[in-house]
Amino acid sequence: MKNLKYIIGILLLALISFSCEEENYELGDIVAPSNIEVSYTIQGQDTSDPELEYGDGTGYVDFVVTADNAISYKINYGDGTSEVVPTGEVTKRYSLPDANTYTVIVTAIGVTGTSSTMSLDITVYSSFSDVEVVEFLAGDNAGDSKTWYWAANQAAHIGLGPVEDDYGNGEFAWPAWWNAIGPWDEEKYCMYTNEFVFTRLDEDGTMTFEQSVGPAFVPGTYAAKIGIDGDVCHDETVVTSMFGVKNVSFAPSSSKAALEGSYNDEPYRGTEFTIADDGFMGWYVGASSYDIISVTDEELIVRIIENGNDYTWYQVFTSTKPVEGVIDADYEFETLVWSDEFDTDGAPNPDNWTYDLGDGGWGNGESQTYTSDADNVIVDGGYLKITAKSDGNGGYTSARLKSQGLQSFGYARVEVSAKLPSAQGTWPAIWMLGDSFSTVGWPHCGEMDIMEQTGADKDRVLGTVHWFDDGTNANASYGESTDITNASSEFHLYTIEYTESAIKIYLDDVQYYELTNNSSLPFNDPFFIILNIAMGGTLGGTIDSGFTEDTMEIDYVRVYQ
Structure with a gap:
């Protein structure tokens, strides 16, 4: 056995020696790029003028x-911005006002x-100027700084829209095309600690x-x-360009x-x-250029196109730090223009009020028949009482009041103090339809649901807006x-x-x-008010088999303008 092992060892050594002799690897010379040449053309330049x-x-x-032995180029433009240019050909727009000399590296x-x-100096004249934006973002004087925050207390402080197509409404889908997030969105909560500091030098x-x-x-x-991982927050070990002081350049939007x-x-x-050096404002989509939609001392609304040109993100920032968990409620309506306090019994x-009457499901598979009978609707003791009842034969009656043709209101604040029914299967609603309902129908007239409550969950209320989207030729909400x-035991506003x-x-x-309104939506004309209890149907769901009756009480309806 020892001799066999020895022979095998000699053969193995011979094979190794043979392999080493046959394979002769050499690392080629490392050659750095050379003969760099840079040419440039300034648009409209005429040295004789x-x-x-x-x-x-x-x-x-x-x-x-161009350069020998180069596969790509990085250009530092001398204005605080730079980019990698694989082809070596690029158009840059300088925007610092007046004629300025830049050292391009x-x-x-x-x-x-x-x-x-290599480097060279280039002098370029720009007539672009928007110093007011600098004043809004940072301050009026050299050395001023201002800190900005996510407008987390507002609905629609983040939204998604298309890059090129405005879907027919001329507003590039702000925000009718997308369902923007609500205030203090739970998924985004991790980013609401962000602070963004602009400093004027x-x-x-x-x-x-x-x-x-x-x-x-x-x-x-x-x-x-x-x-x-997406739809989560990451620290600087993942998003390495998050921190650091970075230059900001301005240019005309394109x-x-x-x-x-x-x-x-x-x-x-x-x-x-x-924002230079791949900087960004908290929302990382591989892009650093922001279209300013509007800006004031207190609010900045921007639009940023995600790297790859697939999506556009709309973002709202505020210079006043929101109080965590508190939702902005900035009232503007002070004049009471109409009310019903329900002070007269009967x-x-x-x-002020007329009625929708009858049955037929009302487009939602509802089970009630609407009446104007005192058993279903009455003013008593300072309250309007709408009562849904079982008729004892498997059917139900209720009431649906409306101010259509009597009281309607353009831009307004509408307040309703109400106590809701508690029974399973009841679907109370306080809502509004556009005056054009009788001519264009639903949803073209627009619908604004101030309050709805499902028949199964009496610990939540819903606010919803419905309209017809001409761009998609479909109902939208x-x-x-x-x-x-x-x-159901206390009045709420x-x-x-x-x-x-x-x-x-x-x-x-x-x-x-919150939903941003615009001229393409139907919410710019007068609307009338509707108060009702439905039974079953889309939101009412399964009706309690032991249901006899339940009531929605309304203390007042007030309209301010």
């Missing part, structure tokens, strides 16, 4: 970079990561940006592209939305800002819900405010719903 010596004011410069990158660098408007408090939220749409679109019938600001005031306690800019719904003066 003093007014065009440094360009026509648009700030556009076409760069062409070009790095040619080789196959193995080796690089060579000089009187010319040079500015820096710093996200001083993390983390970064990465939506699922982008997370899937880069292979990380997106289709900014050039052609509008927001609440007003054109976009027309200015975009870019039938409801015929100057956006709804939110909120918890409520003692809904149900409120809606609707203006040309927004529809807001409140429970006990706390806002939990």
Whole structure:
């Protein structure tokens, strides 16, 4: 056995020796890029004309970079921005006002990561200026800083829209096309600690940006592209460009939305800002340029196109730090223009109310027959009482009051103090339809549900808006819900405010719903009020087999403008 092992060992050694002799690997020479050449053309430049010596004011410069043994190039433009340009050809727009000289640094990158660098000075004239944006974002004077926060106390502080198509409404889907999130959204809660600091460095408007408090939220749409968990927050070990002081540059907006679109019938600001070194404002989608939709001292609304041009995100920031968990309820309506206090016993005031009568399911598979009988609707002891009853034969009666043709209101705040029924299967509703209902029908007339409650869950109420979307040629709706306690034993205040800019719904003066209004939606004309209890149907669900009767009591209905 020893001899056999020895022979095998000799054969193995011979094979190894043979392999070493046959394979002769050599690492090629590492060659850094060389002979870097940079040419550029300033748009509109005419050196013989003093007014065009440094360009026509648009700030556009076409760069062409070549080098031996280079596979890509990185260009630092000298204004605080840089980018990787694989082809070596790129158009840059400088936007610092007046004629300014920039030191452009070009790095040619080789196959193995080796690089060579050259620099040149270039003077470019830009006539673009929007110093007011700098004043809004940072302050009036050199050295001023301002901190911005997510407008978490507002509904629709984050929303999704299309990149190019405005879906026929001219507003690039802000926000009728997408269902924006509500205030203090649970999934996004991790990002509401973010703080974003803009600092003005000089009187010319040079500015820096710093996200001083993390983390970064990465939506699922982008997370899937880069292979990380989505719709969650990540720290700087994952999103490495989150922190650090970064330069901010401004330029005229060039997106289709900014050039052609509008927001609440007003054109976009027309200015975009870019945060250098892959900076971003808390919401990481691989992009750093923001279209400014509108900006004031207190509010910044922007639009950012996700890397890959698949999605556009709308974002709202505020310079006043929201109080955690508190929803903004900024009332603007002070004049009481109409009310019914239900002070006179008997039938409801015929100057204010009429009735929908009959059965047929009412489009929702409901089980009740509406009447105007005193058994179903009466004013008693200072309250309007709408009572749903079993007829003892498997059927039900109830009442549906409406102010149609009697009282309707344009932009207004409507308040209803009510105590709700508690029985399973009852579907109470306080809602409004547009005056055009009789001519264009539902949902073209628009519907605003101030309060609905399902037949199964008496600890929540719903606020919803319905309309017809001409762009998709389909019914559209956006709804939110909120918890409520003692809904059937105590009076609560149900409120809606609707203006040309927004529809807001409140429970006990706390806002939990907002939809941005615009001229393409039907909520800019007068609406009338409806009060009813349905039985069963879409939201009522299964009716308690032992049901006999239940009541919704209303203390008052008030309208402010």
